[in-house]
Amino acid sequence: MREKIFIVDDNEVSRKLVGGILKKEGYEVYAAASATEALAAIPNIMPDLVILDVMMPEMDGYQLCRRLRDRSDTARLPIIILTSLNQLEERLKAFEAGADDFIPKPFQPQEFLARVQVALRRSGFYLPTPTKTEASTIAVFSLRGGSGVSSITANTAIGLSQLWKKPVVLVDLALENGISALMLDLPLRHSWAELSKIHAEEIDSEVVYQVLLKHPSGANVLAAPRRPYEAELLNADQVKQVLTLLSQQNEYLVIDLPHNFAETTLAALDQADLILLVLSPELASVQCASIALDVFSKIGYPPEKVKLVLNWTFKGKGLPREEIEKVLQKRIEIVLPFAGDELINALTLGKPPVYEAPESALGGLFEDFAFYWSKPEHKKNPPKPYSEALIRVQKRMKARKK
Ligand SMILES: Nc1ncnc2c1ncn2[C@@H]1O[C@H](COP(=O)(O)OP(=O)(O)O)[C@@H](O)[C@H]1O
Ligand SMILES: [Mg+2]
Incomplete structure (x- = not known):
């Protein structure tokens, strides 16, 4: 992939000169003639490096550098300041403004390119993960409590983490009574409560990473607060910002939602690629699903964004699948059988079956479930070496075909 470099310089000759040197090296070059222009363009382009001239009318390079550092989306961009003022004082000013390096003009192209390479390499090093990814965001939802949303979310998140050995975050947005951390036996050291006190624009990926709880499977958890009122301040903008940041650095986000349409719930549903x-199979639950489907269609979600999961939370007689599909006019994608006390016992102990007992029928069921909702590119072209979880899934698939 060609790295993108953004030049800001009011002097056209100088812009072309610098741009020319970089293009010859194979970089993708973008340029702006003023700070205003740059501030509008940089967040869209998201370059790998910004090179700023100091002397510009209106807003100088130092001010622009500071402005970029203040924005959460550009705070970590590597920035080099380019200037003809080669004095210690000027150099200090550049570092104070948050620049990573300083190149005095005139410069030798070789030295210039060497510094550019160093700045680019360093940037890869500083970021929590080396590549920008786009997570597949899976929101698990039901308007009726007790349908198994939290159990499914926890097992799916862990399952995905074990299948692909890629970064996964379980986001617990059941803010008033979320128990994801508890179900995974994680001490509640951090939660949404800390993020709720920070303005959306000021939340950056570093802050978010600090509040994630780490499960031994490799999955991370953004937990609901200990006390319901601790997240009262949390609004849709904060949720959007956090999900956007997490999405850039993870492969999967699995979201546990409460049984309502709070604005934080809607923010997550909007952002989701997939709603489960x-x-x-009982009347009230079907009715709740019908209401939810109606709301989703009114909001304008495409039907394929929403998938039905039928979960047998009880034993005995329930409404037949075909009946439910007829009423809801939608296909049920997956049916999860009744698991007896095994599931509730496992989760009460903080031992999700997919993690603690992947060889068991229930553990395998959730592993297959997680596989089903995986990114097509992972299913088609699994990262090597294959994980133990993936090998188990493939074995079961083969056995079913026979
Ligand atoms: N397939 C299942 N078989 C047996 N019990 C289940 C099943 N799915 C969920 N449960 C149980 O139902 C209860 C509610 O599940 P939970 O995941 O907390 O639902 P929600 O988050 O929708 O309120 C829990 O005690 C859970 O163990
Ligand atoms: Mg729940």
């Missing part, structure tokens, strides 16, 4: 609408 969970229901159990």
